[in-house]
Amino acid sequence: MPTLGIITGKATSLVNVANDIAYAFRNKGYETIVSVERIIHFRAKEMFDKAIIFMVFDPFYIAPYLLNYLNYNRYGIKTVMYIDTAGKPKPYLIRDWMKKGIKYVSNSNFSRSMLVEAGIPVLDVVYHGINLEDVEVVKNDAEDLKNEFKERLGVNVLFGTVCTNHPKKNLRVFSNVVRKCVERLRDAGFVIVSKPEAEPLFKGVKNVVFDDSMGKMPRLESLALIGSFDYLIHPSISEGFGMPVLEAQAFGVPPIHGDYAPLTEISLKEASLRVAISRIDFNNFEEGIFYKCHHYEVEDMVEQVEKAYDIYNSMHEDYVEMSSKCLENAKRFDAKNIYLRLEKYIQ
Template sequence: MRAVAVITSDRSVSLQRVANDIIYVLRKHGYQNTRLILSANADPMLYQDVFMAIIVMTFDPAWVLPYCYLARTLKTRGKRVFFYTTIEGRARRVHGDHWIYRDLSFIANSMYTKEKLTEAGARVDAVVYHGVRVDAIRSYRWRAKYIRQKLGLSPDDFVVGYIAGGYMRKGHDVFAEVCKIVRERDPSIKFVVLTDKKGAQHYNDVDNVILIPEFGKLSNDMVYGLYHAFDLYAQASLSEGFGMPVLESLAAGKPVVHADYNPLSEITTPRTSFRVPVVDVTYKRELGAIEFELHFYDPAVFAEMILYAKDEVLRNRDEYEARCIERAREFDVEKTYKYFVVTSTLKGEELGFQV
């Protein structure tokens, strides 16, 4: 049986989750011989029986080069290749990279990613939003009470969650200020932040924040259960190429407070989110060769939006939950990753995807 290879990095939990969801959909549609490869290993023996390869990798010229080389190599061997990617700002062109833009084309995970790839000179075949398994996330609703008790939260606490690594672009320093402002206005609001040790440093003096410094280490059932323990989700990041926690929180029935920029505003709707104006946009390198597009917001305005959102959620919790789940179902993996369920001749636009 001809095989499909789904290839991603062994260092990114989020990319692996996307890759595994793609494999799940492919297998449901009859592609049983589908395997996950966690490296850009171009050994021909790995791909002897492969007719289609799907590479899931961030478009950062500092890290993506081996995956681009693999994509081009597989194409020259007659394989069908999809390069599914995301970007969080401006790609810095580097000497000798012309072949990437000449020989390859890409699938963007958001309209924002498509825009930034096009600005860099890359060809984009389609936009395929990341998907979510809504019913799988909903099945962990029962864990909410247990998790809240384990975290020392009372039934009267209104819990706002944030899940992100400790990178500069995730805005933990700004969000810590938001938490402090909320603490002065409403002590009943508690924040739960799942991050790593680097991110946790920003909350050392913020006593209304419960830290879980285990980002990337918890099982899916713990993370999905955590969403259900929240009353509201805050996506405090300054830069995103997509924003999977936003989609996962919607699947758990939780509305989102976030700065009003794409791609976050592509995922939510005005009826499932509370949007904070962006007051400044700057570009800054962190690691790699991306100038991250940072969307700054006023912490006081973000805090005020959380206070407003609390009143709205408590007044119309069931209505918000229904809206959020309905929105998440528009991104069900069966809909989004249908794009990859293709034959060697079927085009993405024939399946109704944006090009």
């Protein structure tokens, strides 16, 4: 079998996907190399026969990776661009050469629509996958963590959030959600995993554990953490995919999230709690993307958290059914199967 090179950036979210792609292709017999550095074409030719380049389509950063793509193909390395975006890349930053002769595959229908709107042709959609073998490895650890958190906080229902402090993650608004919830739901606890800069937002709030190890935690530990929650709350207002929503479902953890694509593409309506969107706009965030932001009201998010709390405490059979449906849904995204859909684009 040939050797596959997977080129991506240094962000933890990118590396996790790259490693799962490698896992899928290794299962089919490929040798794989994952690199968080771009590899010049003449060296790449000595290292691998085919390549998948996975990146966010931000015009400020994507050009060198697209040049890699073009040079790889010129040197006989069959390559595909696997792309994520949480909004519309700024058209005035996109050069004509970026729109021609490049095979783009996006990670959600939402991403595809944003790219096409910006003039980027997209051949296909291949959703991200979850390594279900890794999930099995850490299930016992996840249960132990759940018990530790509940004992530490003295609560019965555990809500968790795992995200960076990027403005699109909406942590400032979400901190107000948490403050209201802990006052109304005495038996609810919250675990917030983010960057250290987000800690002041939750400082002094009762029944909250803040962990600043976002991006530094080993992959299996982060999975176990997500699996320890009774519910995952995904507060983000803008996503290209929303990986924690999928990861939670692989443990049977129902997600609470804004009612918008791509999150609605990967969760089930009957096994998630969706927060009504009150306003949609595009935000700059001083990057190369106009992020499509789906805003919700604090009270609407609080209402869904309260509903989740009641389901867990008073209608636990319904919670168990939701959990079971999440587990079944996650099987559709088994990494070792779903990422092989990229193979036809490197033949």
